[in-house]
Amino acid sequence: MEGLTDEQLLALWANTEAARDRREQAFRELVDRYERRVWAICRRIVGSDADAEEATQDTFIRIARSGATFRGDSKLSTWIHRVATSACQDLLRKRARRPQTPVEDIAMVAAAAGLDEAPDDSGSSAAVDAVARALASLDDVSRSIVVLCAIEGFEYREAADALSMPVGTVKSRLFRARAHLADLLADEIGREHLGPTRRPT
Amino acid sequence: MDEHDDTSVNDRRERLETLAAWVAGELDDAARAEAEALLASDPEVAADLERLTGLDGLLAAHQPPPPPAGSHERLLAALEPVIREQLGPDPSESSGWLRNTLARLREAPLTPRLAAGAAVLVVIAGAGIGLSQIGQVSEGFDDVQADAGTVATDSDLESAPQAALPEAYLATGGVYDEASALALLGQYAGQADRWSSDDAGAPPPEEPADGSAVTSVGEADQFAFAESCTAKLFESEDGVELHRELATYKDEPAIVTVIERPDGDLELWVLAQSDCGALLFHETR
Secondary structure (H helix, E strand, O other), X not given: OOOOOHHHHHHHHHOOOOOHHHHXXXXXXXXXXXHHHHHHHHHXXXXXXXXXXXXXXXXXXXXXXXXXXXXXXXXXXXHHHHHHHHHHHHHHHHHOOOOOOOHHHXXXXXXXXXXXXXXXXXXXXXXXXXXXXXXXXXXHHHHHHHHHHHHOOOOXXXXXXXXXXXXXXXXXXXXXXXXXXXXXXXXXXXXHHHOHXXXXX | OOHHHHHHHHHHHHHHHHHHHHHOOOOOHHHHHHHHHHHHHOHHHHHHHHHHHHHHHHHHHOOOOOOOOOHHHHHHHHHHHHHHHHHOOOHHHHHHHHHHHHHHHHHOOOOHHHHHHHHHHHHHHHHHHHHHXXXXXXXXXHHHHHHOOOOOOHHHHHOOOHHHOOOOEEEEEEEEOHHHXXXXXXXXXXXXXXXXXXXXXXXXXOOOOOOHHHHOOOHHHXXXXXXXXXXXXXXXXXXXXXXXXXXXXOOEEEEEXXXXXXXXXXXXXXXXXXXXXXXXXEEOO
């Protein structure tokens, strides 16, 4: 199975005429190849280990059941990330544990969330903690857009497809989210890139 | 934060948002010219631009924590039934599936459910070929457990998964071979002549049935077999059990069950003790 491309593995899994053991091997190989990547995207979007684990499981269950629907009009990795994003959105809707706060109100959200509170377990350095908190303070959709476009390298169109929204909405929300993140993280960015003397007073 | 600060924050964020669109090349001509003029004249705007460009590096460096311990195993466990579901029933693998299940179960601690299942199994193993002596029991699962009362304790029965029991017709004592199993399936289908056999290939007992196979079964096998039956029959969410019977199949203790799948398929399972094998007769409609 190592010699097969991702797309070939999925095609083999979806081929009901193929030998059962080969199909199963192909799917397990796909899981091995993508488990960490799917985990990372889910963890960034849903923000907790428990939810990320559930979303990761749901992602691969969806892939197993809908592998035959992959048409090859995008890279398989993009398709899998899209499935993961969709699984995350469904989980977040189900949980409904965070208010769907418009990003315009992010200052209030950030204050309510307490940006100086202890972060989750996503890292130890101050910069990583600050980034995690800033991402967590975004509404779910804006956070998903940032993860897809600014971290995972999705095109606007791909993110729009993944989130079932117009491309224009993705762009405007991304720019707004980037503005708020840059503002919230000004200190961290200053330390990393500008140096303390360049920080505005 | 006073009103002045609010205005200041909003202005800064609006400026950053415009710059983000400028970086992405998404501004129209007029807005782009305005942004570029500001960039050239206002060092604060230039600093904002650097913040925006620095943001991506900061985000990229934000690696999520690794998956928690055991998540890989839990993922595989969650996928196992989906893989089986997608591969569909395959009689040639059912023995292997049971055997693998049993192998896993042997390593698992006993549970109250297991104890309840074991009571049933002891009926099989203890009664052996004399299963027919148990007689017809159609009122419910409790009656079978009552017959095994010398083995199952009260606490075992109290912890039995009563709520999970399907509304199955429950009988005992049938004596089956391939032909009569097909006939039973045919009774439920009402079209006996349409049923075909997909013999899973569970090896028939090598020894003529004289009860020796029953007494040679170890306790661990009894528990494992009972648990596999419990998991297979009681916890199935993708079918309705129409018939369950403690029986003999080719002179071997077995559980015979008929399951109707949501799509209308009927399956007759013979869970035989020898080699933990399973026979599957089914009809795809």
